[in-house]
Amino acid sequence: MRGAIRIATLRGIPIRVHYSFLLVLPFLAWLFGLTLASGFGAERLRGHPLVWGVGLVACLFLSVLVHELAHSVYALRKGGQVSDITLLMIGGVSRITRMPEGARHEALMALAGPATSLVLGVLLMVGSVPLARAGAADVSFAVAYLGGLNVFLGLFNLLPAFPMDGGRVLRALLTGWLGRVRATQTAAFVGKGFALLFGLVGLFGLPGLWPAGNPILILIAVFVFMGAAGESREVLMQSLLSGLRVRELMTPRTSAVGAEDSVEEVDARLRAERRRALPVVEDGRVVGLVTRMAVRRVPEPRRAQVRAREVAQPVPELTPEASAWDALREMGQRQLPQLPVVQEGLLVGTLTQEDLVRGMQLRELEENRRDGPWGVGPRESHP
Ligand SMILES: [Zn+2]
Structure with a gap:
């Protein structure tokens, strides 16, 4: 992926961070600091709210990494290959060069990330309780807040907005029925719809629920839209060209x-x-x-x-x-x-x-002819 810098290599897998993530980090640190100061009380915090904000951002960064590693570990266990991991603002992209065989593994691989985030989130929330009793009320509040962020990360990624995790699960579910190409196209169509929705909510907000002008949501909208369009095109080309010498x-x-x-x-x-x-x-x-x-x-x-x-x-x-x-x-x-x-x-x-x-055009013509004039009918999947 372009616009990313390499920060580490784990088991031969390069881990990169996208610039967009680096750009929103200061904003997030400020936002988290503000939330802590207003939610917990700036006077009760030991240290400046911004320091707490920076600490929380670093922990969120690690949380996103754990989420991505969950995908990669599942892929590697099931015989897949991971070429690199890029961390984005919310979730990330694990580029799997060889998918584990079958739609079931693809769905489970997509679910591994959000499931890990949800478990981590709940553990952090539960773990924050004894911290409060031990007299570290500010740490307890921050840990619970981080838990909440992880739960949000898990739930948000489960939205069927392809190429986000939920969208990948949707594609895997559709693959057996529509074949890989149409399943991807359908999932990408739904993903673009979500991207439009994120963009509109980001720009205008939801009355009484969400304030207008949310730059993070707008960025996510752009990523989801471009990702959906790009990946759907790629799968189509791959299916048309695979098998041709x-x-x-x-x-x-x-x-x-x-x-x-x-x-x-x-x-x-x-x-x-x-x-x-x-x-x-x-x-x-x-x-x-x-x-x-x-x-x-x-x-x-x-x-x-x-x-x-x-x-x-x-x-x-x-x-x-x-x-x-x-x-x-x-x-x-x-x-x-x-x-x-x-x-x-x-x-x-x-x-x-x-x-x-x-x-590709010849292949497409052949495939359409095979499907009859309406272009429907059962198809073999292209794994
Ligand atoms: Zn994920």
Whole structure:
């Protein structure tokens, strides 16, 4: 996830914090300090309310981490893989690269976080009672407050606002019935509805219940909306492309430029062949890809001197047997419009974004035809 910094690594899983979380921390510290001062009484607190606020924020931060670790531990136990954990304001995102098999495990994995938060919340609330009797009334109040925050964290995440945990449970429940793609689309639709609702309540408040102008709720609305849209698109593409090989979509017999060719020559070839990029070959082997963008970055008077190899971008080794979904992810990560396809070191074709889009469109047509004109009917799920 972009906009996040790494703070720790646990069992090889990088843990990152999103900037938005860091930005709201001072606001939360102030808010918690204020709540403690007004709820408990500033004069009875030992120390400045803001110090208590900062302490509570640090504990909330740990609570969110525990919530996320619960998801990850469940995923790892059931044979999944977790690539990283990003802490957001409320809950976080555990990027599970390999899901435990089956919708039941997916639902349980989603439930593990809120369940942990709820248990932690109740334990803190119960634990605050003896603290009060021991004469540490201010600590007791803060611990009970933290317990309340954890309960809120658990309950809020259970709302069926995909991609929040409750939304993931909803998707898992729908998967057996609608198939993974439609289940995700339906859950994402509900999630966007919730995002709109959060946004409206954040802006205008609920009369008599919630004050208007809540920046945290507005931020959550934006996250849920973008997350729902992004993940639904991704699942759709994944389902359409999974099972397709690069060989089936690539353009065979592609041309290439030599590593020693000048950028001027490359530019002429790109224009003449109407290509967005060309593979660069040296001694018969692919050494990179030169794009129109890279050519444009070289000032015109210098294009005759600069060699193709100097502006070529490195490319991953993509074979005809590689999965089309992996190829799309590589293109996205490297922001390349196409990738050369290589077999035993030799260039055998190129795979462009257009090839992938066409492949997806054909798959979609086939799937719709199979479902009949109304696009309904039972579907196999795509795990
Ligand atoms: Zn969660």
